[in-house]
Amino acid sequence: MASLSPIPGSTGPQEQDRSMGQLLSEVTGDLQTLFRQEVELAKTEIREEATKAGKAAGMFGGAGFAGYMVLLFLSLAAVFGLANVMDGGWAALIVTAVWAVVAAVLYQKGRGRMRTVSPKPEQTVETMKENAEWARHPTK
Numbered sequence: 147m148a149s150l151s152p153i154p155g156s157t158g159p160q161e162q163d164r165s166m167g168q169l170l171s172e173v174t175g176d177l178q179t180l181f182r183q184e185v186e187l188a189k190t191e192i193r194e195e196a197t198k199a200g201k202a203a204g205m206f207g208g209a210g211f212a213g214y215m216v217l218l219f220l221s222l223a224a225v226f227g228l229a230n231v232m233d234g235g236w237a238a239l240i241v242t243a244v245w246a247v248v249a250a251v252l253y254q255k256g257r258g259r260m261r262t263v264s265p266k267p268e269q270t271v272e273t274m275k276e277n278a279e280w281a282r283h284p285t286k
Contacts, residue, residue, distance in 0.1 A: 180277065184270055184277070187267070187269060187270050188267045188270040191268070192267055195263055195265070195267075198259060198262060198263045201259055202256050202257075202259040205252050205253075205255050205256025205259060206252075206256045206260075209249050209253035209256055212245055212252055213249045215245040215248075215249075216242055216245045216246050216249055219238055219245055222238045222242075223238035227239070
């Protein structure tokens with residue numbers, strides 16, 4: 147008696163199981179590749195944001211140093227101003243004013259750059275949402 151096969155040309159359920167196993171293996175491999183790519187994207191985004199934050203922190207550091215210089219020269223201006231009433235004190239006040247402007251400019255630039263820093267990897271979050279949607283409805 148001949149064996150009855152559900153699919154013409156196939157040898158039976160073993161071939162169907164094998165192809166299903168291969169398909170599952172391919173899907174698993176694709177998901178692993180996708181996950182690795184998403185992790186790499188997240189690392190890249192975090193590295194970029196950390197660089198921006200570092201530069202903004204450097205601006206704040208520069209503003210802090212310039213503020214220190216303002217206090218130093220303001221103190222020197224007060225000392226010279228009292229000591230010589232006009233000559234040395236006015237020179238120190240001019241230097242103090244220059245440092246005050248430098249401090250204000252650095253602070254504003256640092257503040258502006260810090261506002262552009264995003265704490266979460268935006269692209270990764272977006273692609274993960276897309277991946278989740280695809281996983282729910284892979285035929286769309």
